[in-house]
Amino acid sequence: MTHPINDLDEVVHQRVRLGILAVLAEARRADFSFLRKSLDLTDGNLARHLQVLEAAGYVAIDKTFEGRRPRTWVRATPEGGRAFQREVRSLRELLNQVTTTGEAET
Amino acid sequence: MTHPINDLDEVVHQRVRLGILAVLAEARRADFSFLRKSLDLTDGNLARHLQVLEAAGYVAIDKTFEGRRPRTWVRATPEGGRAFQREVRSLRELLNQVTTTGEAET
Numbered sequence: 001m002t003h004p005i006n007d008l009d010e011v012v013h014q015r016v017r018l019g020i021l022a023v024l025a026e027a028r029r030a031d032f033s034f035l036r037k038s039l040d041l042t043d044g045n046l047a048r049h050l051q052v053l054e055a056a057g058y059v060a061i062d063k064t065f066e067g068r069r070p071r072t073w074v075r076a077t078p079e080g081g082r083a084f085q086r087e088v089r090s091l092r093e094l095l096n097q098v099t100t101t102g103e104a105e106t
Numbered sequence: 107m108t109h110p111i112n113d114l115d116e117v118v119h120q121r122v123r124l125g126i127l128a129v130l131a132e133a134r135r136a137d138f139s140f141l142r143k144s145l146d147l148t149d150g151n152l153a154r155h156l157q158v159l160e161a162a163g164y165v166a167i168d169k170t171f172e173g174r175r176p177r178t179w180v181r182a183t184p185e186g187g188r189a190f191q192r193e194v195r196s197l198r199e200l201l202n203q204v205t206t207t208g209e210a211e212t
Contacts, residue, residue: 022204
């Protein structure tokens with residue numbers, strides 16, 4: 001049997017990106033400022049991780065205007081939603097295995 | 107309220123290191139080969155991540171001999187055990203928040 005960490009996708013598992021996808025799993029879409037504040041990130045850090053998620057096809061980014069004010073909306077793609085659900089399943093499996101026993105050797 | 111990802115320690119959260127600490131939470135100690143096989147890693151990759159955990163004071167490494175055969179044992183330090191438990195708590199908190207609602211904006 002393979003260890004649950006082997007099912008973790010580094011694109012999704014990374015701390016900040018996991019946070020972004022967790023927020024987007026709760027909300028249909030979130031704007032850039034909401035993500036930045038919720039996750040306590042700098043603009044640059046958030047932008048960098050959104051780029052990684054977008055390149056993987058896990059988020060879609062819509063730049064809109066409200067009057068003259070630009071606004072950036074982020075949403076998870078169906079593929080991103082599925083990747084997050086896979087991560088959640090693997091983490092649950094890992095957490096379910098947290099117990100204490102003896103020695104482990106080959 | 108701060109998002110659970112802000113309590114994640116990158117040293118512990120990284121996929122491979124999380125796996126190492128999860129194995130060491132189940133076993134009092136594990137040998138190098140057991141970790142390498144359990145987590146499906148190369149020698150170099152495992153060695154690199156053990157180095158990061160050792161530098162953080164989260165694991166202790168004992169190089170022993172059985173007859174003429176060298177054997178490397180790895181165990182979590184009390185600090186490493188606590189760091190893993192903090193990660194487990196933060197992940198559980200994050201997973202508990204996984205639900206679906208509407209939009210999120212500032």
